[in-house]
Amino acid sequence: MGLSGETLEKEWTWCRRCTALIYTKRFHRSACVCPDCGWHGPLSARQRVHQLFDEDGWTVLEGVHTTYDPLGFVDSHPYPHRLAAARDRTGMDEAVMCVRGTIEGRGAVAAVMDFRFMGGSLGSAVGEAIVRAADTALEDRVPLVLVSASGGARMQEGVVALMQMAKTVEALTRLDEAGILTVSLVSDPTYGGVAASFATACDVILSEPGARLGFAGPRVIAQTIREDLPEGFQTAETLFENGLIDEVVPRTLLRSILGRLLAVQQTPTEDPPETPDPLLRDPALLPERDPWQAVQQARDLRRPTALEYISLILEDFVELHGDRVRADCPALVGGVGLLCGRPVVVIGTEKGHTPQAMAGRNFGMASPPGYRKAGRLMRLADKLGLPVVTLIDTPGAHPGVQAEQQGQALRIAESLRQMAELRVPSVAVVIGEGGSGGALALGFADRTVMCANATYSVISPEGCAAILWNDRDEAPTAAAKLGLDSRSLMRLGVVDGVLSEPGEGAHEDPAAMAGALRGALIHTLRDLLALPEEELRSRRHDRIRAFGAPDARLAEEVIG
Template sequence: MTETLPAPVPIPREPRPDRDLAWVLCRACDAMVYAKRLRRSDSVCPECGHHHPLTAPERLAQLLDLGWDVLPTAVPDTDVLGFVDSKPYPDRLRDARRATGLDEAVLCARGRIGGHAVVVAAMDFRFLGGSLGAAVGEAITLAAETAERTRTPLLLVSASGGARMQEGILALMQMAKTSQALRRLDDAGVLTISLITDPTYGGVAASFATLCDVIVAEPGARLGFAGPRVIAQTIGETLPAGFQTAEYLLEHGIIDLIAPRGELRGALARLLSVAEDPALVGEPVDVLVRDAGQLPERHPWEAVRAARRFGRPTTLDYAHLLLQDFTELHGDRMAADCSAMICGLGRLAGMPVVLVGTQKGRTPAELPRRNYGMPTPAGYRKAARAMRLAGKLGLPVVSLVDTSGAFPGVAAEEQGQAVAIAENLRLLSGLPVPVVAVVTGEGGSGGALALALADEVLMCGNAVYSVITPEGCASILWKDAGSAPRAAEALQVDARSLLGLGVVDGVVPEAAHGDHLAAAENLGSALVGSLVGLSRMDNASRLARRHQRFRAFGAPAPIGDIA
């Protein structure tokens, strides 16, 4: 049934004195820019790339397809505190409305981006610094409630100096009110996206701006709770270069991606596409080998060498070869972005999926930058964040594993490496969506298992999976790392052995070394076949099956006989 919404309100036409100027001074590079040229580039300086502020109406016009409607919002004219600084608060509101043509510091609309439905709330810094007051909090909450009622993704565009001081404690309460509205969207399984523009501080940064599923930022946009001047004065330290900018925050795991203004529509459309449920493209082809007797016999050490051979497809290779509209997500939202862990959203043969996987690197120079594929605690927390998003949106999880193990450094231990792995195991054991894990190269110990507690565990024909590396086992038990081949044989790390033990459910045939397209085709067929079967099961049955799968390992009797 189609919902009937209130009639759209007219689009505000705000006064812009700078529109009459022929030339504009870029405040970033001091270049004189032809005003019409600046407007044609969505207010991005053609000389230095600085993103000049957009008004809320301009922002909506830039992002939304033609035919969007402004949502009506209540704008109370109450001055509960009777606040007066250099002028009474009602006078400040009246001046802001006259100067901007807006009723308040946010403008809400319903429309589409690249054909995908979305509810948008865009803030306007010109209106009292984009401050969060009762009217703004009410508008944001109403937009969230519209998104919940219509099951439409919500996009929040932030530009704010923080809570509105003239409204005192009532402004502070808007942080709770809007956060509560975002939580309801979590419970409803509705995608939320935050777009950070410059600047976003205080109560907005500490509530709805950073509570969304995906956080996108414009280049150079600043985000933080306290402003840099307050921080510097409080702690008496020189702040690092680029502090609180989008680039700094991406490195420190707070935001997911940076999108220049000219690429924003495309980036947002790709994200919104996963909130839809398109039909499977084509019929799945069963390529898996499920009988160990059909696999050739060979020494397990040969498999170890093959699994480590440089030039095998990486998680990112598979992501770009298999997934349409793939968007990589970054950061653990706490402290760091681990480059050894890849997470993202995309569509596999038309099915929206969440991808997690380890990344060793494509080139010798990339290997150390990726930490040789050994994730830190931040990497496992990033993967957990992506998997929780999959659970919220009801999307299957595809996990690709190629790691010698979790990073064993001092910093990793200080940051809780064991806890991060354990938390992932607990999360996966109850994640209410289909999960398929594939060991594509090395599957090393708990660092691999943290991504592989799945409904179906597959491995490539030349992959290996073990409790410890053969060299580590040989050094401990034989006191000789040179006995690694002997250890590999004893550990039975190869695909044939593991399929026979029931540790993996199927083996993906290997293509010729270096043929990434053929490898991706085989893997894609295996994944689609597994996911289609798992998606036909109800959640309770699938979770019970997953539990029984791992419950059976080491049990002294068939699982059906265990009380």
Template sequence: MNGSGPLANGAERRSAEPEWVLCQSCRLLLYGKRFDRHAKVCPECGWHSRLTASQRLGCLLDPGSVTEVQPGAAVHDPLSFTDLRPYESRLTAAKRTTGMDDAVLIAHGTVRGRSIVVAAMDFRFLGGSLGSAAGEAVATAAETALGCGSPLLLITASGGARMQEGALSLMQMARTSNAMAALDEAGLLTITLVTDPTYGGVSASFATLSDVLIAEPGARMGFAGPRVIEQTIGQRLPAGFQTAEFLLDHGLVDAVRSRAEMPRTLASLLGVADVPDDQWGQDVEDPMVRDPGRLPRHPAEEIVRRARDLGRPTATDHIGAWLSDFVELRGDRTGQDCRALVGGLARLDGLPVMVIGHQKGHGPDELLRTGFGMPSPAGYRKAARLMRLAAKLRVPVIALIDTPGAYPGLDAERGGQAHAIAECLRTMGGLPVPIICVISGEGGSGGALALAVADRVLMCENAIYSVISPEGCAAILWRSPERAKEAAAALRLDARSLLELGVVDGVVPEPSGGAHNGPERAGRMVRNSVICALRDLRRTPGVQLIAARRARYRRFGSPWV
């Protein structure tokens, strides 16, 4: 570690660590040195104690890689503020006890060899409050990341705005948000590690503007803290409210990770910048069938049965089988997460990609948990968020489609199901990155099309793709759901028919009798087909991709197709 600040020589001017520490969760008495070796995590219950800013950097960055970055100058006690004691006195005491100039420490280093800029907040310095100096430090960190083309990691720990600086403290929310916007415009990855606590002006500005939000177990985040809520409106928060686990369930963070997991997770995310050379994928043989005459004809009802078989590989099966370094990204950022739709950043034979897919399951419990693969509006809002992130990071999108359709319930209608699907359609149409879609099972109506506005639409041999289910069509047009077999044949929802119609570009062969008879081989065929489709598109300029994609969908239904 370089420099003369708090990173140098461990000089944080703090008192010696206690010999024994009481876990604040399970109340176990912990030996101090062992507790330190475990990064201040209770080995019994997993409780995460607070770390200083320099300890955070030591846990995450490669040894010997860290260079401290000095922020610009900031105003000092602009209001000559005094409460129970002068603000200047509080500042002097905080500097003396922490060895820091203010609440944010900036460093440039590496995580497993990959460059990153880090702005780490320290709660010991006036509760990590956001004042002019802290805002300057966050802005400086963003500008440093912009200057060297590196991702930015924000480690948050704050009670909120620094009241002693009045409106100037409030202005830091806009100042730091604008700094984050500049990184968005430059296409640089931003990550927030939420630590306990993160409240007020920090949570309502730069902390929640990152591309990826990861929280430590038990970390609390919100705009108003429990004491403010209770004093303002008289409501006492329920147990677990605003914790990392609550935030994950409600779609407000992407993941909850322990300190031991964070370096690996960060390295996986930073790998999005590792782009293979032009020879990527050249050794893979293309298995796709593009001539409808080479495909056998099967009764439509048999194809429907195979497409719905619970033994077929799901989206998570495909992700686990042929993608690496997958980091799932969860939530719609408006209070919900839909488990019928999964997605995140991953690598396909070294190529960074964004994968998004409908998730059903192989048994009753999983089907119930995923809503039978029928996404709610939150699922489609999450998908659109991940698509926009793929565009920002310039990575291709792989969409895996297997859904009976979008969820049709009352809550979905109240939540704007139609709006959410429409937004996906519009977003996909304008993405300046390659999009490969694979209909791997059921492709039901607009709920499937919401992920299928692609440059290349592939379809597994025993999948189906239709405007409506055979049962629904029979009930509406034949006025009898028992006539679903006739409806299935009339809809021409099989791969051969859709290849003849030009709706799909290629058909992925399956093991005899269906993918459920050989999931590993079926997954391998999908992988190879996706690679071959991507290798032809990955160097195409975004403007050309968008123009060709829009022209493709402009033609459907025209007599010259």
């Protein structure tokens, strides 16, 4: 006996991507994700809240119920009739549901849109509800999570709906000023006034797989420019490749990722335990080494990379991507995590180990999008009051034609300016090569430390030899002249401390090396966090002012 249409509709669901027939109860158990192709089906606002928030860990905020009709708008039906029909069909007062509660045990306020209610359109009541949610987050001092699903501003309210774009962004600006984290979750679809306001004005932008995000819809664009649109146009995956969103997260992982992000808003309950300072601070305690040998050791492909150190020293790390302009530089990585329970922002240059991985990372040489991404993360650290840790391992900034066309020098200068203006403590760690301005762009910090086998130099020995001796084979001679080894750098006052390495180098025992680095960061940050902001910045100014100062007494006084 065949299934009736009514039975099919109730008991079975069609996947809109692969057209598979899915048992409806199974589909709902899998959070409306197709088990065959991974298509993420739409969720109602209430389903979304149940999916993200802890069980029995949320309450609904008072809604905004209105029949506001500023234009007396009528198409085939009067606007108030459309509102009434949407309310009857969805059981919601409006196209957004606002709640407060906990996600993975951490407090949050959320505004969740529902596309079933007039296409999730942004009208005055929706805008007011989102602003009230932001006010609640500000009052509770907890992060705000915004889940979007919308076709854009509500046409029936005319320019009043348009003004909701500015109204919601202004509310987010007040959260910026108060240091409250904002997270956007883009679901399918998100267009128009929502895409061009609160959905993309947050600190972190996550998206579900396949979700579409854009200002103008594809049909409007195609009709306007009369061209075929590229495959994957406006999808989350394309936006991620173009550096416009932080991550594409499968629905089943969203709650976990959000919980880890919300942790950066928490205040440590206690200071880390007192431990001995693992840093050597006297050059005499470091053995004299052949500088060229130091260069070879710093370049050893077996050395732990930035991402490996991050995985060993931080808990709940979430990598953030993209410069929000055009790309995600693979040579520069960063994100947020917990260092012995204290939230920090970490930024690093990443090389990889194998030739293939190194080529994919541009050999650790950051491009302008990479330095813009670093700038994003520094601004986030400043907003949230989080210390900044940078991990440096690069032969220098990327020297390509495209990098120059995109303003490589300007981006490095801007990175230096941002590090100079930070209101939070910063620690730079040279873990391998520290090459030229590409390294210094992440190295202008309150404290600079380095691993014993690392190097830090104005130019590579090969580059110096080619310029001054017109012979790259003179690189060992150049290395000896440049003072790039850890002992020389500590003597010059460029670095404040050096971490000993096990045996032949950090690669022999990465866990032990990471443990020493973790201890050094905890010890150094404890001292810096005790300083008032003005004193922190004043000391930073004095420290950098002393380098190469004509008055040797000034240099000795500041550097030590």
